[in-house]
Amino acid sequence: MLDTVNLLIPKNQLEFKVKGWDLNSKTKQYEKFVRNPTKDELDKWHYLPRLTGYNRMGYQTVRIEFSIPKLLFFNNVDEVKQNDFPLVVDALQKRLNAMGVIANKEVLENATISAIHFSKNIQLNNGFTTSYIISELNKVDMIKCFDFAKTRYVNNGESLYAHSTSYQFVIYDKVADLQKNDKRAIDKDQPIYQRSLFTDIKDKPIEILRFEIRLGNKQKIDRFMERLDCQKNLVFKDIFNFGISQKVITFYWNKLIKERSLGLFCLPFTMKDALRTILASNRMKPKQGIYLIGLLTLARDEGGIRALRSLLSKKTHQRTWYRFVRDMKIANELITQNKFRDWVVYIDEKLAEFEAYKYKKTENGLSTLQDLPCKEL
Numbered sequence: 001m002l003d004t005v006n007l008l009i010p011k012n013q014l015e016f017k018v019k020g021w022d023l024n025s026k027t028k029q030y031e032k033f034v035r036n037p038t039k040d041e042l043d044k045w046h047y048l049p050r051l052t053g054y055n056r057m058g059y060q061t062v063r064i065e066f067s068i069p070k071l072l073f074f075n076n077v078d079e080v081k082q083n084d085f086p087l088v089v090d091a092l093q094k095r096l097n098a099m100g101v102i103a104n105k106e107v108l109e110n111a112t113i114s115a116i117h118f119s120k121n122i123q124l125n126n127g128f129t130t131s132y133i134i135s136e137l138n139k140v141d142m143i144k145c146f147d148f149a150k151t152r153y154v155n156n157g158e159s160l161y162a163h164s165t166s167y168q169f170v171i172y173d174k175v176a177d178l179q180k181n182d183k184r185a186i187d188k189d190q191p192i193y194q195r196s197l198f199t200d201i202k203d204k205p206i207e208i209l210r211f212e213i214r215l216g217n218k219q220k221i222d223r224f225m226e227r228l229d230c231q232k233n234l235v236f237k238d239i240f241n242f243g244i245s246q247k248v249i250t251f252y253w254n255k256l257i258k259e260r261s262l263g264l265f266c267l268p269f270t271m272k273d274a275l276r277t278i279l280a281s282n283r284m285k286p287k288q289g290i291y292l293i294g295l296l297t298l299a300r301d302e303g304g305i306r307a308l309r310s311l312l313s314k315k316t317h318q319r320t321w322y323r324f325v326r327d328m329k330i331a332n333e334l335i336t337q338n339k340f341r342d343w344v345v346y347i348d349e350k351l352a353e354f355e356a357y358k359y360k361k362t363e364n365g366l367s368t369l370q371d372l373p374c375k376e377l
Contacts, residue, residue: 001069
């Protein structure tokens with residue numbers, strides 16, 4: 001699904017009823033203005049976009065930043081559906097008008113995308129917990145994958161955060177995040193209604209695992225769309241396509257988690273049975289078979305692959321580590337045939353279904369706040 005999006009529109013395609021724009025920064029060739037919602041406006045509308053104006057050597061543009069589900073539902077636990085796009089454009093047009101910016105719907109629909117956050121909420125069942133799954137995911141070594149500058153395991157194990165200069169990959173406990181202040185929360189812009197969503201479930205715990213892939217600039221978006229065999233230079237109405245969202249999130253889940261897990265998330269096995277399988281299937285010498293079993297066992301031990309890499313990197317060259325990784329992949333394929341544990345299969349199934357998540361539903365299947373678009377509480 002989609003969450004935050006940044007639209008970039010030439011200033012001459014918009015009309016402005018009021019000024020109210022504050023100069024944020026200025027150089028000889030560049031000016032930046034901001035128009036954030038006031039407290040009175042938020043009290044009335046509950047959620048409004050953030051606006052930024054740019055003047056670069058006479059070329060003037062306006063960036064409109066907003067969360068799509070928050071615009072409709074005042075929270076991003078409930079997810080939008082693909083056929084909600086007309087409601088989203090209508091809601092955005094009304095909110096902009098409330099802020100003194102008049103925008104034609106066609107202009108909004110065809111606005112350039114300068115940044116976008118793809119997201120998916122998965123409610124866990126069958127006894128699975130977000131804290132357990134995130135602690136398991138933390139064992140995967142992602143630091144060298146996709147040029148990630150850093151991987152962090154934060155908020156007492158409630159979130160896994162990997163980032164580079166142009167994009168981020170975040171997995172976190174959505175329910176726990178709602179209870180945190182803006183400094184510690186992953187979602188730092190939470191409407192009042194969103195914070196009150198789960199006040200009625202103290203005696204009925206709910207577990208929601210949230211994925212976010214944040215692409216921070218147009219160049220990164222275009223390169224990634226090419227990688228997925230999707231169209232480049234997407235505008236707002238093009239990106240509101242859940243086939244694209246599903247491809248993006250599934251790609252990251254497979255490439256960053258499953259393919260780099262190296263047997264961590266496969267069904268358990270005994271070492272003797274594993275050795276018997278290796279020796280029978282590959283005509284391998286016992287010494288090599290024992291070496292593979294040892295590698296795979298160490299990778300599954302406490303701290304996972306990241307801890308093993310940290311331990312070995314002090315004594316070996318980086319090329320040696322990649323040989324270990326290659327050997328672990330061989331052992332994993334021979335022993336487990338890539339048969340994953342139940343919680344991995346469950347996430348696979350939810351990503352394959354890719355249905356819009358709704359926490360609270362009415363008889364017509366809509367979120368409780370979605371009786372009408374742009375409804376004032």
